[in-house]
Amino acid sequence: xxxxxxIRVLIVDDQSSIRQILAxxxxxxxxxxVAQRKDGKEAIEYLGQNPTHLVISDFxxxxxxxxxxxxxxxxxxxxxxxxxxxxxxxxxxDLVQEAVKAGVNNFLAKPYxxxxxxxxxxxxxxxxx
Amino acid sequence: MDDILQIFFQECDExxxxxxxxxxxxxxxxxxxxxxxxxxxAVHSIKGGAASFGLDNLVRFSHVFENSLxxxxxxxxxxxxDVVKTFLKAMDVLSDLVNEARGGAxxxxxxxxxxxxxxxxxxxxxxxxGGAASAATTEDVIPADFSPVPIDFEPVAADFEPIxxxxxxxxxxxxxxxxxxxxxxxxHDTLYERGDDARNILIGLADIARECGxxxxxxxxxxxxxxxxxxxxxxxxxxxxxxxxxxxxxxxANAVFDWVSEDCDFSIVRESAxxxxxxxxxxxxxxxxxxxxxxxxxxxxxxxxxPPAPESALPPAIEALLPMPVAAALDLHAGSATTPPxxxxxxxxxxxKPEQASIRVDLxxxxxxxxxxGELVIAQAAIESLSRRTDAAGQHELVQSISSMQSLTRDIQxxxxxxxxxxxRAVFQRMQRVVREACSMTxxxxxxxxxxxxxxxxxTLVEKLTDPLTHxxxxxxxxxxxxxxxxxxxxxxxxxxxxxxxxxxxGRILITIKDDGAGxxxxxxxxxxxxxxxxxxxxxxxxxxxxxxxFMPGFSTAATVSNLSGRxxxxxxxxxxxxxxGGRITISSTPGKGTTFGFSLPLTLAIxxxxxxxxxxxxxxxxxxxxxxxxxxxxxxxxxxxxxxNVISIRGDCMPLIPLATxxxxxxxxxRDSLDASIILVVxxxxxARAALIVDEIRDQTQVVIKSIESNYRQIFGVSAATILGxxxxxxxxxxxxLVASAIGHIDSKPSxxxxxxxx
Numbered sequence: 001x002x003x004x005x006x007i008r009v010l011i012v013d014d015q016s017s018i019r020q021i022l023a024x025x026x027x028x029x030x031x032x033x034v035a036q037r038k039d040g041k042e043a044i045e046y047l048g049q050n051p052t053h054l055v056i057s058d059f060x061x062x063x064x065x066x067x068x069x070x071x072x073x074x075x076x077x078x079x080x081x082x083x084x085x086x087x088x089x090x091x092x093x094d095l096v097q098e099a100v101k102a103g104v105n106n107f108l109a110k111p112y113x114x115x116x117x118x119x120x121x122x123x124x125x126x127x128x129x
Numbered sequence: 130m131d132d133i134l135q136i137f138f139q140e141c142d143e144x145x146x147x148x149x150x151x152x153x154x155x156x157x158x159x160x161x162x163x164x165x166x167x168x169x170x171a172v173h174s175i176k177g178g179a180a181s182f183g184l185d186n187l188v189r190f191s192h193v194f195e196n197s198l199x200x201x202x203x204x205x206x207x208x209x210x211d212v213v214k215t216f217l218k219a220m221d222v223l224s225d226l227v228n229e230a231r232g233g234a235x236x237x238x239x240x241x242x243x244x245x246x247x248x249x250x251x252x253x254x255x256x257x258x259g260g261a262a263s264a265a266t267t268e269d270v271i272p273a274d275f276s277p278v279p280i281d282f283e284p285v286a287a288d289f290e291p292i293x294x295x296x297x298x299x300x301x302x303x304x305x306x307x308x309x310x311x312x313x314x315x316x317h318d319t320l321y322e323r324g325d326d327a328r329n330i331l332i333g334l335a336d337i338a339r340e341c342g343x344x345x346x347x348x349x350x351x352x353x354x355x356x357x358x359x360x361x362x363x364x365x366x367x368x369x370x371x372x373x374x375x376x377x378x379x380x381x382a383n384a385v386f387d388w389v390s391e392d393c394d395f396s397i398v399r400e401s402a403x404x405x406x407x408x409x410x411x412x413x414x415x416x417x418x419x420x421x422x423x424x425x426x427x428x429x430x431x432x433x434x435x436p437p438a439p440e441s442a443l444p445p446a447i448e449a450l451l452p453m454p455v456a457a458a459l460d461l462h463a464g465s466a467t468t469p470p471x472x473x474x475x476x477x478x479x480x481x482k483p484e485q486a487s488i489r490v491d492l493x494x495x496x497x498x499x500x501x502x503g504e505l506v507i508a509q510a511a512i513e514s515l516s517r518r519t520d521a522a523g524q525h526e527l528v529q530s531i532s533s534m535q536s537l538t539r540d541i542q543x544x545x546x547x548x549x550x551x552x553x554r555a556v557f558q559r560m561q562r563v564v565r566e567a568c569s570m571t572x573x574x575x576x577x578x579x580x581x582x583x584x585x586x587x588x589t590l591v592e593k594l595t596d597p598l599t600h601x602x603x604x605x606x607x608x609x610x611x612x613x614x615x616x617x618x619x620x621x622x623x624x625x626x627x628x629x630x631x632x633x634x635x636g637r638i639l640i641t642i643k644d645d646g647a648g649x650x651x652x653x654x655x656x657x658x659x660x661x662x663x664x665x666x667x668x669x670x671x672x673x674x675x676x677x678x679x680f681m682p683g684f685s686t687a688a689t690v691s692n693l694s695g696r697x698x699x700x701x702x703x704x705x706x707x708x709x710x711g712g713r714i715t716i717s718s719t720p721g722k723g724t725t726f727g728f729s730l731p732l733t734l735a736i737x738x739x740x741x742x743x744x745x746x747x748x749x750x751x752x753x754x755x756x757x758x759x760x761x762x763x764x765x766x767x768x769x770x771x772x773x774x775n776v777i778s779i780r781g782d783c784m785p786l787i788p789l790a791t792x793x794x795x796x797x798x799x800x801r802d803s804l805d806a807s808i809i810l811v812v813x814x815x816x817x818a819r820a821a822l823i824v825d826e827i828r829d830q831t832q833v834v835i836k837s838i839e840s841n842y843r844q845i846f847g848v849s850a851a852t853i854l855g856x857x858x859x860x861x862x863x864x865x866x867x868l869v870a871s872a873i874g875h876i877d878s879k880p881s882x883x884x885x886x887x888x889x
């Protein structure tokens with residue numbers, strides 16, 4: 001039963017407005033460590049340097065997409081236990097199966113409410129305080 | 130939330146640009162997977178964001194659009210001409226919907242429905258996919274049997290160590306063919322004699338390397354350096370070897386040597402990929418700089434506030450004739466009459482977006498600026514401490530410090546300009562739409578090619594170019610390019626072609642609009658001008674002067690007034706707009722082959738190079754760009770006219786002679802009887818008309834910061850702005866165009882003023 005303020009989150013999305021909304025929502029839930037990166041490559045650079053518990057990533061991004069990021073995270077022993085939540089839209093139906101195979105922890109469907117975000121997170125971390 | 134919404138709209142603008150770029154590429158026959166992906170991603174991102182903000186109209190439309198693009202992406206259908214055309218149309222609708230969401234004009238629902246239907250029709254090619262997908266909600270995408278995977282949370286261990294990732298970013302690696310550029314540079318003594326410095330070359334090379342996201346590696350060959358005792362300080366002994374990253378082109382490296390090619394030996398060689406670095410390189414082993422995975426900088430776009438309620442000084446009669454959208458948007462010279470709000474088509478209104486005054490700037494440009502400011506602080510401290518010393522050596526050092534301060538100031542100025550610089554891409558791409566719409570109104574088939582979209586100009590210029598360019602392109606579609614039948618009859622391809630290009634040329638930006646239409650019918654232009662009383666029937670005009678007549682107020686040769694352009698006032702307004710930006714317009718036209726318009730504009734509106742002159746006891750500034758030459762006159766070249774004015778013949782060219790002090794009413798004293806040995810400046814206005822200004826003295830050449838007079842006082846004849854000189858005094862910047870125009874007007878009533886035979 002972790003405290004939200006303990007969980008270190010990395011948001012990965014190429015749209016800064018989406019990142020911003022998500023970051024705001026997380027802060028509302030009491031999260032304190034929220035970093036943002038705009039594609040998979042930058043995310044990997046971040047993950048290499050910073051302890052992280054949770055990655056929330058979009059699917060569709062330039063340079064390196066969410067699925068590739070997920071696979072890279074799972075492929076590295078040091079990060080394979082990092083929780084990974086993928087933001088989905090309805091265009092991502094084929095990718096969802098791939099993500100499940102690659103070991104995604106949960107999905108967050110866009111658009112979402114703060115309550116929904118909490119629910120999605122708690123399915124992964126257990127009750128968040 | 131509003132802030133985030135603003136970010137979202139800014140992103141939408143970027144996505145729309147990306148979309149436009151991609152679709153243009155597709156319509157040019159490119160079918161790269163990445164292009165299709167980028168197009169898809171653009172619409173997808175807009176939709177995703179719109180959903181988060183609850184912008185339902187936008188979501189609905191982008192959803193259908195996205196579905197159709199997905200069909201293209203998955204190869205269900207090919208990007209045929211018609212498909213791309215439908216997408217382009219949908220893009221226009223999407224852009225209007227974004228604008229609507231932003232609080233702009235509402236979009237005509239029938240347009241949306243029409244485009245919606247077209248997209249759906251495309252999407253049904255190769256099986257019906259649209260219906261099913263659109264019924265799905267995002268929740269349904271997640272399979273029913275998926276259960277979230279819980280994890281055991283472990284707080285971070287104190288001893289976190291960097292985690293190496295081994296991921297192959299395939300396309301990020303430099304292509305094997307790309308090889309470093311090797312430059313060898315040996316300055317001659319003359320380079321130093323001219324006061325130049327080898328350092329400047331190295332800095333220049335470092336700059337272009339940085340622009341490509343890399344760095345240079347330099348090594349210095351000092352083998353020719355004599356022992357200190359034999360060293361002559363102003364001789365050149367050393368040779369540099371510089372390795373530039375592979376992204377740098379030979380041309381750009383060559384350009385660095387433009388000014389010194391006479392004064393040095395240099396060679397620029399592209400290494401073949403396998404080449405080992407030659408062994409004789411002393412110093413560190415130079416190797417091709419690691420390619421920074423610098424993705425192309427994000428498309429920078431800016432939107433800023435439209436000019437406020439336009440004002441116009443044109444007489445009401447002409448005002449009524451103005452093609453509204455253009456006239457209303459152009460910032461005409463201040464006056465009292467306010468143009469009523471334009472009542473135009475929805476598309477027109479929608480094209481004007483409520484905009485934000487923020488820009489995105491490459492971080493390294495800000496860093497450069499910061500570095501320079503740091504140096505400035507140091508230089509200032511040095512000057513302060515030196516200023517307390519009174520000995521001769523201290524004075525000497527002070528002078529040196531001040532001169533280095535000067536060059537720093539110059540650098541900072543450049544750096545700030547670089548921050549403000551924006552590529553013209555945003556404006557240029559908007560023109561695609563202008564041409565598309567104009568084509569559909571006129572039923573012509575025209576391709577607009579853009580060149581040099583990456584050319585950067587000051588942001589204020591970027592904004593102010595939109596309206597003149599819009600009008601020029603409409604004009605090119607409407608009048609420049611013939612109807613399809615006429616083209617075929619003339620043996621030309623049915624599809625018309627317009628090229629819009631931008632380039633930097635000698636410190637100015639040159640924008641050209643070139644069409645392959647019928648060219649200007651000079652006979653008809655001349656006759657019309659006579660009919661309208663613009664020129665006397667017996668005027669003798671050169672081809673160029675006839676071409677320029679189309680910029681006269683109230684001029685039109687179009688037999689019928691179309692609703693697109695061609696009320697004959699617009700070109701005049703375009704000219705005013707360009708002139709107010711300190712620009713010049715040139716025309717060249719070949720009958721049957723086409724017409725080329727050129728806008729030559731200064732890079733910035735804030736600073737100009739001026740000549741400091743004195744007349745009638747005042748010190749004034751004349752923009753260097755309008756000065757052709759300066760000379761001392763001989764009485765024998767001056768011809769008096771019956772009305773008391775004078776003309777001067779300079780190498781066979783006659784031009785009005787204007788005593789500046791009198792023209793500006795600065796001096797009551799009558800002009801001297803003899804003008805012999807007076808100092809004159811030959812100045813030229815935008816249309817190339819010249820006049821000679823008599824001044825008392827030429828004082829200096831300097832850069833001045835332009836301060837508007839109109840916004841603080843009012844417009845004054847012959848004065849375009851003011852500035853503050855080094856000694857703190859205020860000085861006026863002269864409006865050469867107005868002075869020349871009034872002088873020409875002065876003798877305009879006489880026939881044959883433009884090619885007078887007076888000189889003969």
